[in-house]
Amino acid sequence: MDITKRLGGEGYTFWGGREGYFSLLNTNLKKELDNAGSFFNMAVKYKQKIGANFQMYIEPKPREPTKHQYDYDAQTVIAFLKHYNIEKHYKLNIEPNHTTLAGHEFEHDIMIASAYGMLGSIDANSGDPLCGWDTDQFNMDVKKAALIMWTVIKQGGLKPGGLNFDCKVRRESTDLQDIFISHISAMDVYAQGLIAADKIIKDGTLPKMLEERYSSYNSKIATKIDNGNSSFEELERYAIQNDEPKQKSGQQELYETIFNRFVNW
């Protein structure tokens, strides 16, 4: 933290890869979590004391090397931060590869962290959903890149923070130029994703479909629900007074088809 401040670093990431358990038999979960809470509280105090203003991040990962890591995924870390009253001092550094290891879609933790205003930075690598360990591959999937960049644009960018490559070439690579090729290619993939996301937004079809799908959430009754001013009694009356609502199709395949148009052509 001292060095980050001295160097003018804008961010400081905690990755607690050994903060977890190998067996529940020899583990006191609560003591370990409380201690982790104390640790992260002391980090907040120390940052204040040295007058640093970098952003602190926690990077979730479900396991490896431990069997179970306490920073399992985005929501688990948010729960942890809230429990120990330090949520305003940290953001999340999401590695999509870790997200799939936690059983979620590649882009899930990006989106859920963003939804709660906690997406700080992105470890822009990729994994192999069939291998149960952290492969740290270069992301070569433009569709996934487009989903991530769409989320980043929607939240107004990452500032501070950004996309960094926590990647390595595959084990079969023996040429130095592979490192060159893979970095350029993965950057291209994110550039293609950014272009696709920008087109999706400017075109407006998908955003409009999404808005339309949730349009009933803007009705008078929905606003009362949002504000905490409604009740089961009122909703019961509403349901009786109004006809059975017309069911709207989820149209997943249509969304996927339109999304494909921005990525593949």
Add this chain to the structure above:
Amino acid sequence: MDITKRLGGEGYTFWGGREGYFSLLNTNLKKELDNAGSFFNMAVKYKQKIGANFQMYIEPKPREPTKHQYDYDAQTVIAFLKHYNIEKHYKLNIEPNHTTLAGHEFEHDIMIASAYGMLGSIDANSGDPLCGWDTDQFNMDVKKAALIMWTVIKQGGLKPGGLNFDCKVRRESTDLQDIFISHISAMDVYAQGLIAADKIIKDGTLPKMLEERYSSYNSKIATKIDNGNSSFEELERYAIQNDEPKQKSGQQELYETIFNRFVNW
């Protein structure tokens, strides 16, 4: 809720099996989570209004029928409850089978919920870690039952709440008596687990090993850490003044061996 009150029910469980998404492309995560928050807030208000005093539970499940359910696991639900300020009104009803589907050990969600004072009740079934869906089998594993009952004893029991069987006989069962046999057997398994847990506690070897493993957490400096009265600076001084700590082995195999003695003979 009205009927539960009228019947003198002591618990009311919410299982949001359809509260999740099939595709992130057509989903507004934040709106859906906020609405779920409003719903559970209204449930609190409604319970108060009708003067009911049953315990309300949320039962985590990671997926199925949806691809991703918002009540993914114990910690995700705790995060949700804290975010919407309703954590004191709900406890968790843990189904171990759902825990393995979320990528955690069978007993993990039981223990983590208990650690945070949120374990309310147990759906005492079992799953198949190799099948990716909810098999709702009768638990036939005494070791797992012992771990669960040990946790229940440690937190002083489940009151209200308890162990209920959300189980069904396998698809190949065609005899009525299988239902009889399976219920009795699974009850026996939990009874054996309870006996084993009781012996483990009375014998004291494992609890003492565990206490010993964490004994440095009771030192003067550890107490200051716990109380939030320490700092990185103090810990740095402490580390310099004191020798490198003697590393204690995790002894996982010893724990497993001793645990086995209480279960298998």
Add this chain to the structure above:
Amino acid sequence: MDITKRLGGEGYTFWGGREGYFSLLNTNLKKELDNAGSFFNMAVKYKQKIGANFQMYIEPKPREPTKHQYDYDAQTVIAFLKHYNIEKHYKLNIEPNHTTLAGHEFEHDIMIASAYGMLGSIDANSGDPLCGWDTDQFNMDVKKAALIMWTVIKQGGLKPGGLNFDCKVRRESTDLQDIFISHISAMDVYAQGLIAADKIIKDGTLPKMLEERYSSYNSKIATKIDNGNSSFEELERYAIQNDEPKQKSGQQELYETIFNRFVNW
């Protein structure tokens, strides 16, 4: 089989979804496999008896509804057919979704079946690698479609056989038009895949890289190995006489980058 013959059907697929076990405790594996062998032998004889000339297929699937299905994946089925001496009477109908459930890459069973001359037909759906059950989604991934079509072109097409959609719209679909949209879209995806595969082949870069990577397999010594005319002694002499071979990089990222060019722009 009678009806297929009467209708002039060109193919007949066996899918043994219930031919597997739920528990090894109550199962005699060998008896069940031998009986399955007898069954498929009788099917061969019956087809001959009625003078039918349709192609018979077996469709591998690892589980669901059973915990373990005997037709686990392509190689397991090939083993089975060889053991019971009926491999020349059957081909495989591969469903990529089942392949991922068996822990293999989407395109793996297509390629391995093709490598052994056993790829007969394709159930052209897709699954969700994070959901452990058969979702039968419409394939919306052009990259995967390109890999499949590339394999199909390489083996000279599927004749008889073809691509059929064993797909259904998602649970959230309530509009009839979703069925229309999803079929058209998934057909488009395979058409895009076919165009990409054709371009890959005509462009020649990737096929040439692949040929180059295995070029030492065409050397004199390699031909002797292939023909079963070499030996460890000869290879030892060869290794001593020749210098350490220059190691060729696997260049996975370069392959992925070039492949992307044919799919994404």
Add this chain to the structure above:
Amino acid sequence: MDITKRLGGEGYTFWGGREGYFSLLNTNLKKELDNAGSFFNMAVKYKQKIGANFQMYIEPKPREPTKHQYDYDAQTVIAFLKHYNIEKHYKLNIEPNHTTLAGHEFEHDIMIASAYGMLGSIDANSGDPLCGWDTDQFNMDVKKAALIMWTVIKQGGLKPGGLNFDCKVRRESTDLQDIFISHISAMDVYAQGLIAADKIIKDGTLPKMLEERYSSYNSKIATKIDNGNSSFEELERYAIQNDEPKQKSGQQELYETIFNRFVNW
């Protein structure tokens, strides 16, 4: 192989951990499999040439370090051996941990290899079904040990071959005595498993239930099916002449309950 012969070794195991692929894009599956076939054929010839009579084993493993290993599981290896006409020269060395990584039950590959007369030796370790990598833990589960030993007894033992520990203590272990404790404990677990398996066989309840479950496989018509002397036509007549068969329950829970009695008390 020379050294094994000189030392009087009774077995020689091939584990092809790097014989697989990282990406299908840069891989010629057929060439690699054919080369592997040539290699194992040359090993047969070399063994004959040096006049050795040790048993050769192949140890299946689905992945790690590669993304996909050609020796995926027992049935895949059996298919491979049959295809290259060397099945009588090799047996399998099964590591249960690898079996779960391939998506099968711990004991599955032991049983399936035994069913086909191919079980030669056992790497008696254990894995973690929730971690997707090879943890090589000491097996502490008596139930699993009992299933394995029951299979070994049924096939008349392993000769040559045996149970060897390919295990290591957990990462948190720092005491030398952990290695001592873990080996003794895991040996005890297999000893308990052997005692349980012996009791199961001598008691006879489970074997008799299993025999009874398959008793119709001993009928006159079943014998004709077994011998390849039946036909669909005959079976059709049989089905019409005889009443709908009385369905027998799979009784999985009863099997599990009785099995538990031999393991837990």
